[in-house]
Amino acid sequence: MDSLFNIALQDCPYCGGTGCFEEEGGWCLYIQCLECGSQTAEFAYHSPEERSEMAAQAARLWNIGKVISPHPGE
Numbered sequence: 001m002d003s004l005f006n007i008a009l010q011d012c013p014y015c016g017g018t019g020c021f022e023e024e025g026g027w028c029l030y031i032q033c034l035e036c037g038s039q040t041a042e043f044a045y046h047s048p049e050e051r052s053e054m055a056a057q058a059a060r061l062w063n064i065g066k067v068i069s070p071h072p073g074e
């Protein structure tokens with residue numbers, strides 16, 4: 001199992017849904033809500049060490065509610 005998934009994530013600040021790590025192209029990651037699609041900023045990485053670090057940063061943002069809504073203004 002990937003070490004990324006050992007990080008505890010709070011529920012989505014918008015809808016209370018489940019946050020999930022997403023990776024794009026093997027160079028960046030972010031956390032997205034499975035229910036409403038809100039997400040954190042993307043974090044680029046260039047090595048496995050950076051990947052773990054960026055995952056922790058993304059989790060920190062998610063857990064303090066710094067999450068971008070897919071429906072701004074609502």
Ligand SMILES: [Zn+2]
Pocket residue numbers: 012013014015016017018033034035036037038
């Ligand atoms: Zn949500």
